[in-house]
Amino acid sequence: MSSTNEPDSTTVAEPDSDTVTAAEPEPNTVIITDPNLIGSETVYPFGPTAEPEAPMASAAVYPASEPTRWRYLDQIRTRPGPFTNPEAFDGKTVAENMEKMKVLVIGAGGLGCELLKNLAMSGFKNIHVIDMDTIDISNLNRQFLFRESDVGKSKAEVAAAFVERRVKGVKITPHNCKIQDFDEDFYMQFQIVVCGLDSIEARRWINATLVNMVDEEVEDSYKPLIDGGTEGFKGQTRVVLPTVTSCIECQLDMHAPRAAVPLCTLASIPRQPEHCVEWAHVIAWDQEKPFPQLDKDDPEHITWLYQKALARAEEFNIAGVTYALTQGVVKNIIPAIAATNSVIAAACCNEALKIASGCAPYLGFPDNNYMMYSGNDSIYTYTFNHERKADCPVCGTRAREITVDPSWTLKELVESFATRPEAQLKKPSVRAEGKTLYMQSPPSLEEQTRPNLEKTLTELGLAEGQEIGVTDPAFATVSFKFKLKFGQA
């Protein structure tokens, strides 16, 4: 799933001392109710009570269909090893259960191609894949299920057909559309969801949807979400057990948005080649409107921006504006290679196999739900526990405290939601104590509430400690709760 820009991921954050804890057992995890993942009697298979048991390498293998072909896989998934929790593992039923499971892959791009291959090679037989994108030539350096002759075709359809052809016996259903086109009934049919997405927004949407679907009474409503992301030689894999472990929204501050260049820098004091490109993109394009609408994939449009940027750079004696830089800035291109996607997608599918079979402990239970990977300087992985946040707007119960300046106008507050690392809401509507302060839509309500934007928080009667509710069209089902704290923001 991707928009016009093309990375295989969001940016990878560095370990954040506020949100990262060392891998110590957390007392809460022992008393978790048994969200059902696989079969009728299974619980999260790796409980803290699991002690390393005597080896059972000589234990019987329980193949399902085609025993010779899946020999290597069955040796591992149907037999316990020293780290398997024997109470949550029944080798006899593993292969059969996995053949019945439905797995959803979101994204058929750099990670998605790898995910489909890996899941098919891990013994899953029924896979769905969603992607609204078509194949571009710049995908071919890593999206290995696509050929030059596929350029312009649906990613989901080409990828699904390829893997079905190569791996006999697997069924892959493509959906050439947006994840938002489906409702909870659709997502309810899957046992595991694996994401290879390039946008934070899509991740937040599916995360919120899966968390909202949890019904404590219905064991089948807990859908583990496995998420991968890459950038250059770096990447991350994380497992979300909705309402049990920290969710994507709890981890949002690890993916801080890129700081925007102030408009006045672009308009009057550019210093970097990027400033010249942004000027061409944001200011010159709007003034001159050379084409009815900017198409970031049209080389002619990029060339226009490039030449504008180049002329501006020459005017200010700034070096370094190139076509590639122009394209990179305008499309927010994130470098991507096959090798890194291979690492991260395989790490995701490894977790899917462990969750589905119970043959080994997996990320997220009882701890260590997040693996960071960096290959820039040697290889470094950091596998840690990202703690759930009680004030998470999606899976938490408490309102999240935000520091605001009481002399701010409502407009300033509304705009601040876009840039706050812990909010990142672009079109927020705000309510307080049942009163609507500002609504982005419908237009009539927007018009009615617009005058409030110029009033200060104090004038609007907002007090310290007050809770406000924020909604955003990107997250139809969620109301983000914030608690105001007055101070210098």
Added chain:
Amino acid sequence: MTEIVMSQTPPILHGPSEKERKYDRQLRLWAASGQAALESANILLVNSGAGTVGVETLKNLVLPGIGRFAIYDDAKVEEADLGVNFFLDSDSLGRSRSQSQTGFLLELNPEVEGAGYPNEDIKSLESLLADSPLFTLIMYTHPTSEEYLSLLESYGQQHKTPLVAIHSAGFYSYFQINLPGAFPIVDTHPDETATTDLRLLTPWPELSAFAKELANDIDNLSDFEHGHLPYVVILLHYLEKWKADHNGSYPSSYKEKTEFRRLVQGAARTNNAEGGEENFDEAAAAVLKTLTIPSLPSGLKEVFEYQHTDPVEQRSSFWLIADAIKQFYEKHQCLPLPGKVPDMKAQSKVYIQLQNIYKAKARQDGAEIVQTVKAAAGDDHQVDPAEVELFCKNAAFVKLINATGGKISRADRLREVAAQEFANDEMAEMTLSPLSLLPIYLALQPTARVASATADEIVAQIAKLVPGADKNERVVQAAQEVARAEGGELHNIAALTGGMVAQETIKIITKQYVPIDNTCIFDGIHSRAQILRL
């Protein structure tokens, strides 16, 4: 409509070629120079065992466009291959595994050449090694026979070819890179934020003069000018002031620096709408980071202290430049200036002037290096000034991999590392550090020549490698886990390992970024890796 559009749009100046478009996302990582290196690479995979990890590695090298590859694999495709290897299908059954895999790999990128062996003409690994164009790098997957291993090792020694051993079994894997001698890297791609080197405590005359000119009358500057002084100028100005009040010395202790930071912050004008000035905020934020005299970075120190054993190596351009930089450092007590100025609030013209002052100094330092290199190299040896420039820019981040090879035997080193790792594990609970993955490496050793072994056999073999390790509970568990796999691969672990090996191979071929030194162990049960020098 089209015509109007055409007439509005000037011709494409430097639009990307078809190939640049295809490789755009990777050219942003290793540029045209890295791509050229990849395209001239010739990689050999000697494949055996379940045979997936090597092919997954090649997939990640064919896609970005290595020049050519060869696979040597004498197995015929069996049913079990189809359950783990994606680059085979049911039509491949009974056929040569290397040739079937080669066919599917070549589909990934029409620009890559490849061949599978043995074939009609070349039957043995020995003749493949003898008859092929020089291999840039060789990978082999365990279990490997003694015979193949000794062939590859002697080829590696003779041609100075890097060798990569790969072993993937069940949830575990490791790979080990054997480089033919010390391997220096200049283009290490350090984090942007780490590369700032402004020399605020050792300004040269042009820089001081520039700061003085701009800030001399700081209190009488217009609000606009004051609010647009680059933070470099602000800091230089207040450092002079500080020196005047402190017997000519700079703020050096943490306490002094925080005091200096308050001085800078306090100098911002606050009688404006924002209640402060962004450039002064930037200046205050930069105090602790920029007001230090950098010590010699450990990577470069290793380069400076390296003892040559090979006179040919010593005359290579890397070592000639390194030696010139060492002389520069000894003479000036600092490295050549990298010359990069981070973005900061400033008027365009002023910022460009400042940038030019840094660039001019960097060029001057570079010219001195070039002179030294020329004098040492003599007339018959040409050193590319662009190489000197890159070295000067990256001097603080230059790395030497495999610097201390060969002093003790492999077996002894393994025992040394094992003692260290097990001692660390004893403390792990207190230090909250992750447990060693060495047990996984040890447990995989006994199946490096034979396909599989029982847990007891594995433990007994480990005791021979590292006496006493068989008593370690984690070693025993790892042995049990390896035994469970019976020499079989899990596709995910093979793909993951193949991704890591491909990354490392790209780093070695392009001489960009920093490769591991020298063994990477992966634990698929707990999803983490560890690098050890073994």
